[in-house]
Amino acid sequence: MTSSPADMAFALLREGRAVEAQELIVRELQAVEARQGRGGAAWTSLQCDLGNVLINSGQPGRAVECFRAACAGPPPADPAEHKDYLTYRLNLGLALQAAGQPAEAEAELRRGAEERLAFYGREHAGYAFGLEPLADVLLANGDPGQARQVADEALANFWNNGHERTASALALRAEIMSAEGVPGGLFQGIEQLPDELVEQTALTVLDRAGRGDPRALWPVVTDLVAALEARLGPDHQATLNALSMLANLGRDAGDPAGRVAAIRRVMTSYERQGRLEDALMAAQGLAMAYGDAGDEAAALRTYADALALAERVDRPELTSQILRNWGLALSEAKRPAEAEPRLADAVTQARRGADPEMLGRALIALGLFLQHQERLTEAMSVTREGLALMDPAHPDAVMGSSHLGAMERGQGCGCGDLGGAVAEAFRQFVIGQLPRDLLLDFSVEIVDGDFKLNVELRREPTEGELEQLDRIIQTAHAEFRRRLSART
Template sequence: MSAPPTSLDMAYALLQEGRPVDAEQLMVRELQAVERRHGRGSPEWASAQCDLGNLLFGCGLPDRAVECFRGACAGPLPEDPEAQKEHLTYRLNLGAALMMTGRLEEADAELRRNLQERLAFYGRSHPGYAFGLEPLADVLLKRGAVQEAREAIEEVIANFWRNGHERVATALALRAEIVTAEGGTDPLFPGLDQLPDELVEQVAMTVLNRTDATTAGAAGQMVLTGLVTALEARLGPDHQATLNALSLSANLGRHLGDGAGRIAAIRSVLASYDRQGRAEEALMATLGLAMAQSDAGDLAGTLETYAQARTRADAIGRPELSSQVLRNWGLALSEADRPAEAEKCLREALAAAELGHDYEMLGRARIALGLFLQHRERLAEAQQVVEAGLATLDVAHPDAIVGRSHLKAIMDGRSCGCGDIEGTIAEAFREFVMGRLPQDLLERLDVTVKDGEFAIGVELRREPTEDEIAHLNRVIESANVEFRRRLAHTE
């Protein structure tokens, strides 16, 4: 029989379900139970602190993860070898979390301390030493010490390569960034022909995970371009790793304003999916192509691509896919000032969604049609459709935010203006938080949005316990992060 899932297993399952607040609360209770059983500062307590820190890190809360990791490694280096290894991991995690919060000087100091401890414990030739040197190279790069970062990462790669350690994949990904920052002509991804496929895939995955399409800039695009070239040569143009790199390159092209490069990357992905007979993936790529053409101002090309997408969706025969295509096509037709055709598409999108079982797609189809009707000054009909759409969408869904804002404008008798987006976001945030707190604790929760930041005002209904105050603060902070992530594409 397999072992029952641990609290950490269950917490990560909750996190995968999109429930980070619940996941955190589970691990907080586990930490409290461990403290009662073994005492604060015990090895078991330190391990539980590290588990909570790792979860918070995964939830996008590195500042709070820092405090967990700091607590886990607060004591002196233990004498027991196994306990020493755990301590080294805790301090490595602390340095990584500090780096993610932008506290680079502190991260540098913690990682150098960790590296010295690892040198004493493992020796310089052991991969355990390279584990500590790799994140230090990352911090050095972020601090602008590019030459020192290059020396460090080359030592890491040599160590992992000599020891036959699979971690060489992540080091090669970091090296590509460092070489790009140097501005030289050295190859970005040398030696891929000597690695097994799974490690080449890991190199690609690491690059993609490290590349934020909204902030990577031209240097990130250079790394991605080099990666695509290397993957096409090593794994082939139809390998999923190659296609993933092309897709991210297209996303980055959007933020960099490189319309031609974005369209070319999407066309390469689409051609591959067609070669492989992957119809649904090809359909999604076709929708991406239409959006890229629209952003590039190619109206005729956009509408032609949507027509092709409709044919693809009909061939697949899934109503939710047909609804998505028709919704996007209808919105494009509305932008092109072709209202009769737009309304026909949007109504067909709603009809298709009603045939399926995807309630999110149904809500999105309703919101799209409702907003179209509002802008055509058919307010009574628009209100009915938008309200129905809101009933099937999560309060924090981007379309729900836009729909609520438009609904306020409709109820004010306005066909445009679309209401107060920031006020709508604040109200949705309030509703989201209130639903996750004890009902008898708060008298009022005021939420406002100013300069992109949430301001929270709390009025308590009764005197809270110390644990309830801690719980309230954790829920609000965690919900803040979750809400921001889910609203990233509201506009």
């Protein structure tokens, strides 16, 4: 079976190749436009595909332009094309919300819901597809009362139709109820759902929790854990995933005790089930939680316990990770004589494994430690080796690059020059995507928290090359903001 351009583009996105994904769809779009002109089912479908690629690569503003183009004309007379048109209009509303235009998003989603009502009728699930995102944007716009009314209607519609979107509507309603101040019982009805929809409800809540306000979502996930434990049991993966998210929220919501308690429950369950690798990762998270809570002694004890467990698991990459983080914790605790052998062992274990990134991270951690010990020759050699193995936009690589640059210039440790390293990683990302003979010079600085670019061309570019350059630079902006803000 031949893959569609959209399928191939999303495969590229999953590999982290956002520029190539966009260029693939752009080429298809240009070919269709050359044959048939703008408009028409194939052209609008590709505009929607491009918009979806842009949304998923962190560029909602550009996606808005694509979805506007896709639904610019009147609704098609053909029913199948009309359904696609309604999808494009829904996507436009979602993109406006993602682009930080809440009033425009609400207006567009209201219009889309009205058009869906006229096309499908009130009882059809196609109408509820327009209600659910409208409820979401009403919540985001600070109107939980009206959001609750719309969410209730969407949930009742999906429920009555036996539709799988019951799960996402139930998750959204729970968040809205929490915003209204409802003290508990946020997942009423979940006990009546089949297991697969219970699990899907949990996945939706966790996805939303990963993007929202930790303090606001803490009670939602707390209630979810209780509902899942009652419905699926304490050792079910959905319950454990919810507890892990509760731990993440505890970190950001300022509840260190709640975070520690959640991780302990996860680790105990994995040990009870004999899932030692998972228990090992939970133990590492517990050590970090103790460290963030200021309990240095408990953190270091937990790393020691985790290493003993890692030796039972006998996976070099995991052992390296434990040793690296233990060594960093010892260094922060001003115990360098104990830190160095752990960091060196982390490199040794990573060399036994087959993960270049893990080896790169271990080398960079050791290199920075050696720099802070003023052993600069060793530090530069180790750090260079680590950087050669890493994606330049990885946070560890950016940190390593800034320190290496400082060492090479004979300056201080380099902790304060992260901006220069980020700018250089941005520059390398862009020039690696363009024809080699196009750029004479391309420099990047960070000024007032944003990228300032200077582009000098070697020759007169074609219109297509200028458009490509613009797309790549906009993608680089989005990609670096996303990748450098990601937790590792």
